[in-house]
Amino acid sequence: MSKSSATVKKEVSTAVFWDRARRQFHAAADLINLDKSCREVLQNCRRVTEVSLPVRMDNGAIHTFTGYRAQHSSSRGPFKGGVRYHPGVTREEVMALSMLMSWKCAVVNLPFGGGKGGIVCDPRQMSQGELERMTRRYTKEILPIIGPETDIPAPDVNTNSQIMAWMLDTYSTEIGRMSLGIVTGKPVSLGGSVGREDATSRGCYFTCLKALPLFCKMQVKEATLVVQGFGNAGYFMAKLWSQAGGKVLAVSTSRGGVFNAKGLDVEAAQKHYKKHGDLVAFKGGEQISNAQLLALKCDVLCPAALEGAITAENAAKIQARIIVEAANGPTTPEADVILDKKGVAIIPDILANAGGVTVSYFEWVQGLTNLFWKEADVHSRLQEVMDTAFDAVYEQSQKLKVPMRQAAMALAVARVADAFTKRGLWP
Secondary structure (H helix, E strand, O other): OOOOHHHHHHHHHHHHHHHHHHHHHHHHHHHOOOOHHHHHHHOOOOEEEEEEEEEEOOOOOEEEEEEEEEEEEOOOOOEEEEEEEEOOOOHHHHHHHHHHHHHHHHHOOOOOEEEEEEEEOOHHHOOHHHHHHHHHHHHHHHHHHOEOOOEEEEEOOOOOHHHHHHHHHHHHHHHOOOOOOOOOOOOHHHOOOOOOOOHHHHHHHHHHHHHHHHHHOOOHHHOEEEEEOOOHHHHHHHHHHHHOOOEEEEEEEOOEEEEOOOOOOHHHHHHHHHHHOOOOOOOOOEEEOHHHHHOOOOOEEEEOOOOOOEOOOOHHHOOOOEEEOOOOOOEOHHHHHHHHHHOOEEEOHHHHOOHHHHHHHHHHHHHHHOOOOOHHHHHHHHHHHHHHHHHHHHHHHHHHOOOHHHHHHHHHHHHHHHHHHHHOOOO
């Protein structure tokens, strides 16, 4: 059977994503004059595993899914990164995302390298039982290359704490003992950390607290926010902003968004989304498309959906003063050039959304030590990490006279390269 045009288009776009990730790496390597040997190593993933996953479906038929786990670098510590369930998952996509995870962990100075996994599936069309059997099969197949001191999976697109609980149970059953450190983002009752659910958004929010006075001479309570994507990251970003007294002008899902110049009722929008799965017919504002949402005049724009949302085709229409990237890779390099010329400040994904992996690190530490923290401690430690990382990136930006993305990449690549060089090669 020939592939559909949509599938072919997705494969092309993820191949471009991988090429883009490598180009961003080489641009950062140029900034720091990275030697050829380090370039050759760090431009590739250390390992990419593809697994075949036969699963018995509820109707008795066996369907074979394809799963991946990419591991980019372990120079600074175990591989770390999420597992996504999506029809568009490809080998190149998880490779690119694993590379981005290496830089993300390094920019906030965590002792991790980058990993990322995924299964080609449509979880919306699957029952809970089918999801569990697929998850357990996937965990069994990648078991030889994961472990609490080797590679620690976490939730990502369309996965959650329940998926992590199944992975934890499968791994622990296979090795014959409980292993709390094998995954992060798991339920609190199974060793998960309080404060993990909103960690990505809280990290984004903390970077905005630093960025607004620098780039806009204002505080959150004076600023307007637009959010593309109303999943976990988008919702909590909007919620935190609203709670701080800031105005949330618009939010959206893949089917479109809603705009209110006086400010949205974020909780009412979330209630509608939970009930209907979208914001269509939500009465709290005017219905708009995602294209219209991105072009709204606002102080902060937060892309919190999938990669490639802001491109050369729509960048000129952006009216935000700051873009804070809650999603991975939402802005293309071509769009970066346009936005830089417009004077738009970008808090790049490897810095802005590193709150999730930072609290994952906290969870991992708590699991290994069996000593668990209060939520207030998690929040304060997260803010300390994000503030320190933001200051380091901003300082690098001023030193190199480059935008924040290039500065963050340069800082991260230098840290990973330094670890690789000092460790050396064996044999």
